[in-house]
Amino acid sequence: MTVRDDASQTDVRMDDDPRLRPEREAVVGSAGRRRGPGRGERLMVPRAEFRSYYGLPVLNEPTWEAHDIAGYLFLGGLAGASSTLAAAAELTGRPHLARAGKVGAVCALGGSMYALIHDLGRPERFVNMLRVLKVTSPMSVGTWILTVYGPQAGLAALTSVTGRFPRLGRIAALGAALTGPAVATYTAVLVSDTAVPVWHDAHRELPLLFAGSAVASAGALGLLAAPLEETGPARRAVLVGVVTEYAAAKLMERRLGPLVAEPLKRGRGGLLMRLGEALSLTGALVSQTAGRRSRGAAALAGAAVLAGSICVRFGVFQAGMASARDPKYTVEPQRARLGEESHP
Amino acid sequence: MAFDLDRGLAETQDPAASSGYPDPPERMGFFTDTSVCIGCKACEVACKEWNAVPEDGLNFTAMSYDNTVGLGADTWRHVAFVEQPRGLGGQESGLTVVDVPGPTVERAHTRTPVSLGMPASGPGDGQVGGVPDMDFRWLMASDVCKHCTHAACLDVCPTGALFRTEFGSVVVQEDVCNGCGYCVPACPFGVIGKREDDGRAWKCTLCYDRLGVGQEPACAKTCPTDSIQFGEVEELRERAARRLAQLHDAGVGSARLYGHDPDDGVGGTGSIFLLLDEPEVYGLPPDPVVTTRDLPSMWRHAAVAAGALLAVLAAVSWGSRR
Amino acid sequence: MNPFERLASWPLLRQLTGHDPLGRGAAVKSARTARLTARTATADRVVKSVCPYCAVGCAQNVYVRDEKIVHIEGDPDSPVSRGRLCPKGSASLQLTTASGREHRALYRPPYAADWQEIDLGTAMDMIADRIIATRGETWEWESDGRRTARTMGIAALGGATLDNEENYLIKKLLTGLGVVQIENQARVCHSSTLVGLGTSFGRGGSTTFMQDLQHSDCIVIEGSNYAEAHPVGFQWVMEAKARGAVVIHVDPRFTRTSALADLHVPIRAGTDVAFLGGIVNHVLSNDLYFREFVLNYTNAATVVGEDYRDTEDLDGLFSGFDEETRHYDCGSWQYEGAETTVAASGDRDEDYGRRTDQGSSVSSSGRGEAHGSGGVPLTGTPRRDETLTHPRCVLQILKRHYARYTPEAVERVCGIPQDMFAEVCRNLVENSGPERTAAFVYAVGWTQHSDGSQFIRAACVLQLLLGNMGRPGGGIQALRGHASIQGSSDIPTLFNLLPGYIPMPHAHRHENLEAFLRADAAEKGGWADMRSYTVSLLKAWWGPAARPDNDFCFGHLPRLTGSHSTYDTVMAQLAGTCKGYLLLGENPAVGSANARMQRLGMANLDWLVVRDFSLIESATWWKDGPETKTGELRTEDVGTEVFFLPAAAHTEKSGSFTNTNRMLQWHHQAVEPAGDTRSDLWFMYHLGRIIREKLAGSTDPVDAAVLDLTWDYPVEGALEEPVAEAVLAEINGWDAEGRPLSGYGDLRGDGSTACGCWIYCGVYADGVNQAARRKPAEEQDWIAAEWAWAWPDNRRLLYNRASARPDGRPWSERKKLVWWDEEAGEWTGYDVPDFERTKQPGYQPPEGATGFAALSGVDPFIMQADGKGWLFAPAGVVDGPLPTHYEPQDSPVPNLLYGTQRNPARMIYPHRDNRYHPGPGEPGAEVYPYIVTTYRLTEHFTAGGMSRNTPYLAELQPEFFCEVSPELAVERGLEHGGWATIITARNAVEARVLVTQRITPLRADGYLVHQIGLPFHWGPNGLSAGDAANELSAISLDPNSHIQEVKALSADIRPGRRPRGPALTELVSDYRRRAGITELTGTEV
């Protein structure tokens, strides 16, 4: 069957002078009364600083659920860094710490995979992630990273728990250790590679923040699970991690500028960030003091740092959501950018 | 990284050609000239009817005549309504602001202020009077997916559900999409959305199926005043420029184009607009940038962070024996 | 797919091996995507159709696959719509195929709490029994000593959404049954148009067609919200605009039309006569009229008799007014010299009403509408003064009449600043004349007033003075409402008309055919042939039974005794005389004025039949109507027996719609109707068949008319659907041999021809369905004469003789349309000339000539008895020969021009449930201080049955709202987005509040007038439910056309939702008490 179409400009005029304009060239207001100079389109009210469409967001709010995706960010970091710490512990002769890391990693990985799949609108189509490898898609890249990392981490944990195939286990542990950092940091790219102002504009600092947070949480896990005599690396990891996390957060806020950083300081995002920082710093402090001596204190410190890390991820997540919800975070920086361009 | 991502991302203006179509047809798209839109919403309905998009809620918004609010999974064409105390070319609105008697205003002050619910609305409570002959215009604009030259939604889609067609448009393949939702925050225009009940992402397809049989998109076809013009993007871009000049000559100084510039943050769009006010007034971002433009930098920073992580953990383990 | 293939189709592999390494295009395309095709391309067939919503008549392509409609979109071939559709047209797939429709026949026994399903055949049988029984009980051979041969016990309402063929069968069967109360939406919509245009020009249809607007240099849209109510037609305004036209929108509100206009002129609702009169005054007092046009083509030179007294002399009244009956005797308005002017209404038994003490008489029976095609009959040769200086010549009378309509007066009355008024005048005058033309476009913003006919008359006067009639880019575009409302006026399901605007006979006067023709036929002009039209109609209806010796069965026609309009029917229902009601596609419980009274009337019926797509308010009021909520009605007390029969949609039946261009367009059946849904053609045909079978053999003279009807239409298919084309063929008519006629010129008054509607004669010429012609627009010129068929005689632009000078040459090259071709000796041009083809411009009628031959070569208005456009109407308009400003029935503003506040001849219906408001200055007036105006939205359709059940439309405007200015919001404390309650003496409604600067307060002579805008589409049923604006309106009518006043009424508004239950009734009566309203309030002359 043939379909005829696009006759929307049928020439049905009295005379077909080609100079006659089609209707789409109608100029509304062209025949109004002559007006004084500047009168035609002048604004009656001074241009407000910021304008929007009924205050509605420009962006569509991410559909991601906080517990899924923020949880995923945290668990991915914990898993990745734990694998690395575990291998290092194993190589430096800290079997308990190593086992804790391996098992922790695989649990975190499981949790993160659950969260990821759970958040899909069509979980049964998860495998479609493997249709392609898109370097432009952090989620695709991440999926492939997980595909490489996951079995190794699993094997490492399995061998470690069962004690069988130790050589294989060691190779797997090393493999997981080397891919772990990618697992821990790609999630920063995952959220940065969006139009969400807080996430996108923080794309330089966010990997560092996530890395720091991951290191801290891996260390914290170690503090929780390993005997005191093996927790040295964990303690140090907590310290470095927390400091990095904190510093990256501050850098990030500076970079975002007063406006876009707002959601990181106020509202639910701000609250979580503050809480996270406080927990992490307290945990780090305790770990370096009482945690050196008391198993209980170490565990407490570990728990605090873990909680802090969770809070920071959720804080970043919530701040991003808030920045997507309010059009000013989208419009004002873009306006400012345009302003810069026109008056350099 | 195996590809030169920077180069890969800075595609040519021929997105179809750089998406694996050796000899693609002309790039097709829209020129939506909002200055002749009558706000009838036929485009919204025709789109829904053709694409079987579900009705998405009966909510009275009090946002002028807009009750569908914005683009999303269940609204692929959306008509915005903006009431402004500002003139349009030589148009005379004939509207006035009348002095409200003092006592009335006094009484009004004792009540909660009346929200006028429009951007940059006219005189607020107590400010009535003083402007007998009010400038006014009512802007209507039909918004749609921009079919960006550099489309973030497409870039970030992990499954390849979003893909570039031979016409240069960006389309979701409903059999592939697994509802990861990544495309939603990636789009700098807030276009694509995830449908609650079916879990997948949906947006304008530029009527890919119709284009395939030589028909124009349903929305453009139905538009009573040809506000939505469909055609080859190159030609539309020229037409838009001509139209802009025409309106400027006629004194409609507020007319401007949007999405026409190949050098903008998304490499120009396949849906060009003629607007009568700043984009944000219509809910459009003034200077959108495709997020993946910064992706190489992101990967680099991530790589550095990953390296640091590795190094730190090594250091803390080997650095001391305790 | 084997594993290898599956691997090969793995996009990742394609990515690595193909041209799409980043995996963005070709590599990731799925197999399903590759197979994708449009369902337009895979359809089994495309069926040509027409949009069922509005009178623009956009052409549709209906795509069918596996006997299911899969898609509907615009047909690009149409010269009217060019493939485009508005949101309603675009939603017609959902209208016809989605869940909003009811597919079962339903029955509600008296006093029952709910519906029960019923077999369709049983229902048909029961309905036939009810009709026969009620008719028997209420049969009336005579009334007041005159033969009426009718039943007043049955009424029907609806028709504007139906096909012409369906309207034809409704009118034919019900008239055969003696039912006179047959009405449709045309009454409430555009009836005043027929009067206004008909008396002025000779035909009541839009004088031009929408596409021609592109040639206009100035378009004044007033009383119409063109862009919203006729969106696809609006493209022709944009075409004109693109070519430099000035577009002016005169409207109380700044609408989507205003948004695209050059100039929006806010006007106080109900004051257009003052505004237009002001322009007339401007034109006359500055000698700006188109002299040559006016002199030759209008009755400006005609001298009016000495007895005439103007409103100038009588403070707002014309001579001949009888205070008691509120009627004018138009004897004193007659032309001088035409010693016997047979005036349509004036000559009628003025004393009848008095004699019968009935108040309503022929002059209140809507005779004016009979000018839908054919002006007022007139005899004699009126005296003329070619110098236009005689003090009693029409032009001078006009000058005096409008002298007080100064710019200051316009400002005071309408609230329009003088500079803005001057701007309108300037644009209009500058764009009129030989080289340029200006057009007026209106719709129900003008028609729905208690002097609505005069609103339209005022525009006619102005356009005649400016010389804009009959010329391209000029004219008066009456934008009709429903898809076939023009058709349901042409083939009228209206009480006072027979097909083709032949008036229904009156009891006391038209005893036989001769008397009927003598009273109504003109000697001159097109109406002189009324005998042919009438006899041919009688032949079409009663076939062989109609013989010369029995007056062609003229006696079978039931007779009128006054006004039997839909509003009179409501009163009759309340009074208990009307017992049975057929609702054939109309929803009065929402759409008609004083909706509450409509429901109370229905609650008093014995039986009610509703045919519709869905369970509209008019079908369900007995169980969930507002009165069941206030406790005024209890379902178990309501004795009305209700039948609901689901109707087939436009895609499920064949037939023709007549659009606002007077153009008949055929829509073809695409699929069979499902379930119990049937076409109205099916319903009427089989109802008639069953009734006739039941009555067969009856010798009772009561049954003769129905048994004599020709009723043998062929049927087809399993559902026995009557063949619509066979009905069209009857409408077109045939000669004695049964050959289709080719035009009304073929009609004879001797019984040798039969024709169901003379103005449609030619639509089936050569046995070809001309309405189904679809020659693509781009294969013809802009007139597109071969797209469908327009009455009369396929002319598209009426009175087009006027596009040439008196000598036959075009006024200008730019504006040429039809001209005299000296060589060929005939009129020629782009359009079919609206003139005798070979009548020379210099032709002078011989003494004693009749019919067309009596008109000269310079008489372009060929249906007028004098061939002239009527500036002054000596007859035909019952409330005055010249439009005069009166205030609406319920107005908070005094009439600033005359001592007469309201239209003195308006029709009012004082009743407990229909109270009016005190006039300005009277005590209690301040209780209802604001002006409500009601209107439509693009997104909804009329009473909402076709949009509130359609999800895609309902979501666009989901709730009933009111539009108010920020000033009023401040004054009354209304909150944007909140709720408000609006109250009149009739009822109160609640609406969401939209505060907007688009509604501007107006200053009217020191009064600050606030207006409240209310779209009238809502009712309690459907997806999007809300109160109906018509709860507020009163029944007060234009005396010519019986159209209700719903465009301007006073009211109060206050914040918050309305009370529920009995408290609602209390609120309304409390207001009434405060305003001191009695049965006399607002009823004074």
Ligand SMILES: Nc1nc2c(c(=O)[nH]1)N[C@H]1C(S)=C(S)[C@@H](COP(=O)(O)OP(=O)(O)OC[C@H]3O[C@@H](n4cnc5c(=O)[nH]c(N)nc54)[C@H](O)[C@@H]3O)O[C@H]1N2
């Ligand atoms: N979308 C849509 N289209 C429709 C319909 C529909 O329901 N919805 N209905 C169809 C039908 S049945 C009809 S009859 C037509 C009607 O078409 P329109 O007549 O255009 O419809 P309305 O909105 O009732 O009235 C038109 C305008 O008259 C203005 N008005 C009110 N009072 C006055 C007055 O006193 N003077 C002047 N100058 N203006 C006044 C109103 O503000 C409104 O803007 O539309 C048809 N088309």
Ligand SMILES: Nc1nc2c(c(=O)[nH]1)N[C@H]1C(S)=C(S)[C@@H](COP(=O)(O)OP(=O)(O)OC[C@H]3O[C@@H](n4cnc5c(=O)[nH]c(N)nc54)[C@H](O)[C@@H]3O)O[C@H]1N2
């Ligand atoms: N306040 C106020 N009141 C008004 C107006 C106004 O402007 N203001 N406008 C007036 C005007 S102009 C009009 S025309 C009326 C309209 O008022 P109505 O005619 O009462 O309103 P509609 O909703 O069009 O009703 C038509 C019904 O016919 C049904 N229908 C459609 N097609 C068919 C068919 O083929 N067969 C059958 N059997 N049914 C069918 C539809 O579903 C719908 O329910 O309202 C009038 N009332």
Ligand code: SF4
């Ligand atoms: S990024 Fe947004 S606007 Fe651009 S193609 Fe994707 S959905 Fe459309």
Ligand code: SF4
């Ligand atoms: S939701 Fe669907 S279309 Fe969007 S990114 Fe995920 S897979 Fe792609």
Ligand code: SF4
């Ligand atoms: S192009 Fe097609 S899918 Fe896109 S908005 Fe228009 S109708 Fe909808």
Ligand code: SF4
């Ligand atoms: S773009 Fe066209 S179809 Fe859409 S609202 Fe505007 S005029 Fe109507």
Ligand code: SF4
């Ligand atoms: S409702 Fe009227 S304007 Fe809209 S598509 Fe139908 S016929 Fe055309």
Ligand SMILES: [Mo]
């Ligand atoms: Mo109507």
